[in-house]
Amino acid sequence: MKKISPFNSCDPVTGQCACKDNVAGQKCDKCKNGYMGANVENEPDEENTSGCVKCFCYKHSNQCTPATDFVKKDIVEPFADKTITGWSDLNGNDVDYDDISGGVISEDGFVTTSEKFTGNQRNSYNDFLTMDVHLGDELDAIDNCKVTITGTDEFGAPIVVTKEVPLSQTTEEQQISVKVNEREFTPQISDEEFITMLDNIQTIAVDVPGRPCLSKVSLGSATNDFDQSGEKAKYVEKCFDPKYENSSLDKCAPGFTRSSEKIFVKDQYNPCVPCECNDHAIEPCDPDTGACKCLHNTKGKSC
Secondary structure, X not given: OOOOOOOOOEOOOOOOEOOOOOEEOOOOOEEOOOEEOOOOOOOOOOOOOOOOEEOOHHHOOOOEEEOOOOXXXXXXXXXOOOOXXXXXXXXXXXXXXXXOOOEEEOOXXXXXXXXXXXXXXXXXXXXXXXXXXEOOOHHHHHOOEEEEEEEXXXXXXXXXXXXXXXXXXXXXOEEEEEEOOOOOOEOOOXXXXXXXXXXXXXXEEEEOOOOOEEEEEEEOOEEOOOOOOOXXXXXXXXXXXXXXXXXXXXXXXXXXXXXXXXXXXXXXXXOEEEOOOOOOOOOOOOOOOOXXXXXXXXXXXXX
């Protein structure tokens, strides 16, 4: 049995263990309602200080479990073909590929807006962002590397988190590795806020001191489009609500459309509501616009 009690103790009379915040059960062996575990068995995570992660589900449902049909697949930028699309320095200037070093060179850090690493990267939650770098000088390691992820919340407001990583005092290649969760970055935000940020990443910045070379970037992720024989992914949620078409709840199910009250900037957060066709349509309305395909000599969006 996994130990998900912060004190590894229990009540001497009832046997109830003292569980982490988001964990339930007499033996602290399951997640509370509205929270998700680390793996397909939906077990609490020993490494998580709260035990379980709040269901995201675009805020439409508090019913979720770990998905079983996703396997791990890294997103990789090896710079092998000398293509530097979507990369710049911290000031927005182009970065150059260096044939000798086999990577991109910059005196002002690196920023990516590449589609590979931006947009919806929720499947990277609790996986690793890794970067292979060469320092220009051993003394550059006196300062830490800073990794900054910038995304937005559901209203479009920016969320910015940073992680400082110590460097080894060498000019040989070294790997910078950061676990992508709210416990590793500052300022401290909730798991829900962090996953909301991952849903709409704008930039990832890597501020390495001196004049370093960046030769490879990899972001752990997951997919359900390939061979399922790979390692099962963790922390990919499966949500439940009949108003939505798929397990991520980002599309309306047939018979439903997005609410006309656009509260949130990103449409996936706006709720799905029943079609209103006044009984003059036999097909569901458009899931995005709500427009009905009218019959009985009627017209208009709602017939």
